[in-house]
Amino acid sequence: MTVSVLDTASAMTAILDAAEDQRADLVREMWAPMAGMFRFVPGGADLAQVHRQNFGFAWDARAQDVREAVDALVQADAWNRLETGLQRGAAALQESVPGVAVPDVTVLLVVGDPDSSHFVDEVQGLSGFGGISGYITVTVWPTPTVLDRLEAIVVHELHHNVRYAPGGIVWNPATVTVGEQVVSEGLADVFAAELYGDAGYTHFVSEQTRTDDAVLAKVVTGLGVTGMQNFSAWVHGDASARLFGAEPVGLPTGAGYAAGVRLARAYLEATGSTAAQNVRTPAVDILRVATERLGLNDQRRPEPHDG
Template identity: 70%
Template sequence: MTISIIDSASCMSRVLAADTDDRADLLRDMWAPMAGMYHFIPGGVDMATVHRQNFGFPPDSATEQVREGLEALVAADAWARVERALKDGVAALTAADPGATIPDLTVLLTLGDPANEHFIDEVRGLAAFGGISGYIALTVWPTSRVLDRLEAIAVHELHHNVRYSPGGVVWDPRTVTVGEHVVAEGLADVFASELYGDAGYTHFVRDDTRSDDHVLAKVAGGLGVTGMGDFAAWVLGDSSARLFGADPVGLPTGAGYAAGARFVRAYREATGASAAHGVRTPASDILRVALPRLGLTGGVAH
């Protein structure tokens, strides 16, 4: 397999140096190698819109802040670090599950919008997506915490990518459950922690959320919910649900990540199977073991 890291440092430099009227097209050029993520949409999508929907930096404002953010990413050797981390993650997954499909990867690392309060304050400068086989998009703001976690952020998305590649778990938008999404986030976080220690855990989840038994029980009660429109509330929490036009359910930011990690750790303790080994394990298998060990009942995902 090959890992193709888009030279988005050069792309972003061109955007920032261009006339304002030309910047949207240059953003489209930067995102063009990622267009295959949307192969299922007839006629494709406008990649400048995709950039914006992923909290990408605005082409017509905050230019000086974005320039400083780019300098911080370059100084941190971010692109090389992401590539090395993905190679290490691939090695770990291949060793744990030799039958897993490791796709060729196209990877885009880009800066987010420093003026977006939700992106900066609620999800702490991180919006990443790796759920479509072959593509990983990392949108970040280079706070010290994000820079410390670059490797963990990358392999978290890698775990998703392999899980939803051919031969892995099928994500059917019509039937997928909150349980699958929660378990997937837990597996990805625990996998990152197996490689990078505590830095593996997604940093926009508060420590008290991770240990809150009420949050755990609340998420367990929603595991059987279907319909992706509701997933933001159960996985990302009420703040994200409101942002995306979904109904809040009474959960803090990152509740699904916190619960998912506890489910996966309980399963690992019971079976000895690492999160790397569980990359293709059905959520129903993990929950069937984890829920009783945690003293919970819930709708088990299939």
């Protein structure tokens, strides 16, 4: 596996130093190596808009705060730490699943928008995406918690990257289930915890949400819901659903992550295996075992592939 962690520290500094009317194009230039993520978008995507949609910093406001955030990431050696984490994660996956293909990966780390209350408060300075093989984006606000978790954050995304690489789980936006996304988040968090302990668990999920049986039971009722447009409600929670124009279903932030960890752990305990070993195990197999072990089968909607 070849890891290319883009030098976005220099790119972000150049954006902030530029005349305001030049900044949007420099943002597009910074994101250009990630354009392959959007190869399925007719006509391509406006990468400046992509930056905004990923909670990236506004290039026309709060410049000094963003500079200080970039400096904090530099002082924390963030870019090297991401590469080290990815190399460790890849080695763990290859040791656990001999012959598994770990793709070459390009990584973009950017500072998020301090004026977005959802980004700063609700998801506590973190937005990551690794679901398209070969690419990982990480948007952060460098709080002490985020800085402490950098390696864990990126190996979580690596688990997704390998799960959905060619030869792995096929992702169809129209037919993919909430169950697949929940299982994927749970496995990725447990994998990060296998490498980094408690820092592996996504930090914007509260302890109450993690342990609330009612949250788990509610998420289980939605496992068979299809279409990724439903994920914000069932996986990320009501606040994210409202932000993205979806109908809330009555769940706290990170509910799908919390349920995913509990379901993944139930399966791993039943099978005596690890999250690394199950990077490509179909969600339907994991859910069949996990819901039975947790006594939740009577609350679960059938998965489309259950037959």
